[in-house]
Amino acid sequence: MSVIQIKVQADFDKPIFIYELKNNSGTTVKITNIGATITSVLAPDRNGKIEKVTLGFTDPLYYLSEKYLSNSPFLGATVGRYANRIAQGEFQLNGKKYHLAKNNGDNHLHGGPEGFFKKIWDSTIENDKVVMTLLSPDMEEGYPGNVKVITTFSLTNDNELVIDYFATTDKATPLNLTNHTYFNLCGKKSQILDHELMIFADAYTPAVEAIPTGEIRPVKGTPFDFTEFHKLGERARQLDAEIYDHNFVLNGREGELKRVAIAREPLSGRTLEAYTTMPGMQLYTGYYLDGSHQNEGQKIESLEGFCLETQYFPDSPNNANFPSAITTPDQPFKHTTVFKFGIDN
Template identity: 50%
Template sequence: MEATIVKTPFGKLEDGQTADLYTLTNSNGMTVKITNYGGIITHLTAPDREDNYEDVVLGFDSLADYLKGHPFFGALVGRYGNRIGQARFTLDGKSYSLAANNGPNSLHGGKKGFDKALWNAEEIRADTTVGLRLTHVSPDMDEGFPGTLNVEVVYTLQNDNSLRIDYKATTDKPTIVNLTNHSYFNLTGLKRDILAHELMLQADSIVPVNTRLIPTGKLMAVEGTPFDFTKPTPIGQRIDQTDHEQIKNGGGYDHCWAINRADQALLRFATVREPQSGRIMEVYTSEPGVQFYTGNFLDGSLSGKGATYSKRFGFCLETQHYPDSPNQRQFPSVVLRPDETYTSSTMFKFSAK
């Protein structure tokens, strides 16, 4: 079977522009559907131990459902993934105010982030892979961020059942950048919640947060806490230990883990296994951190693809720099200058056992 990519219309935006849906299929029959509206991964199929491919991401079948509003299902997030405290930061002595769209904080790029942009799309066909190149120009002071930012994101579906995401960005003024993808996974094939999934994270510490989910500025060791996933552990085993301040603050898991790494090479930092189907997802990244989120705010008011998206029906592994880094000098820098190129890579690889 040959790898293919097929483009179909996905619907109209309120301004009359048309969004498209691209269906990427590899030689095994794994499919990934991506729309150029928000760069959203709408569908992604993965095999179980009987080699049955089922959809394992939360989302919708129609553009109209995405336009009604959703918690970033499958979307590309920018300019800044995660929270910036008090929706402001200082760069080179100058203060910048951002849209406050999460209480007093700025979240995931503001009120109209990259998740709501219509990206330019270009199909990529190679010998053994198919891909989609998405590009977007974010103008100077877009949502309060300085500098005209040229962004390129390439999704590549490979024949080893992996989906790779490569990010690149350049700017004409000093700015801050932290891009990620916000897919919610459920390896049951959208049949049950995610609490029985077994997770292993190569991370010895988390970035603890206050009640507003803004980092305190220090790291916290995971050993002896509900945050220790250094050995495979069911996600639900300690998720409700609200006697732990961080579980209480996050309403479960909604924290950035600091990945154990020696350099910026692509590193496998996470393995997730769903016991009943046998599905396994391995995640690789070049980033220093990952926001592990367990769908604590899903409340059953949204449904799609025959499933009701109730609390903890999906989990996210958003590879990124730490939250609030622009205001925390001790964190890895998110500053991008005109003579630099921002690059980041993440890969999700699927198998079964």
């Protein structure tokens, strides 16, 4: 395992870096401290060919460009304070109503327009791990509490990309951190509809216009039943707007590191397993990618990547029957997600 730090020459208040993690099999992960963002993952196929299996930009400064920030798909970013949506941009906590920035119609999405995805994080290398730190002040984007976030990235020789999240606060506050990488195991520009996916979840949270109704519903008999392998495009016509952008209620206990999904791409033989300690996971199939961004001359277009966003449920602060997403001074946020790359022979 090797980790190197590359300084990007740019005129900003903090230095900008790219970190490259590489293991013995040639799997390589690149991360920038802009948004604690995974810019690329390169992994071998069944013939040993190493190709990029994520969507992102070669130039890290593009993540700070006006064009990108005005229409950000959060490619590879660490998002927070609250990943996913909070309805009407408001919640009540300890008898007080809080109002958040609205950046998704009438709703709050992924921490708001000044969320963690656009911050320049402090960063360093410690024991072959990339450690990124961010301070979020009290009432930033409307959230109570001074929050310190530490996100640690490491790569094992078993092709496991490990993301450890830890955060503390001096006031009770909603906190929901995830990584928003888009995967495409083909290793080339293509749609992801023929990727096969299994999710270890017997239930999901139905939503209306992406906001959960509060119900937890069994997946059996619905297009959300991935308890056996199904192609991502197989049942799209049964969905509203032919899009997966839904939260799954993961089997197993919160706090227990468990395998929650397996994706495989038949032509390349590449596989991706997801493990997490979180109680939920958002499956998003990249429907709203619209070609407005490009990397190395290629447009990033609809349905060219899928996300497995491990998380607390969307709008949890407004649903008492959902797992609590409140971090307190006595109960820090501490979760782990692992993405393991492999080959299906």
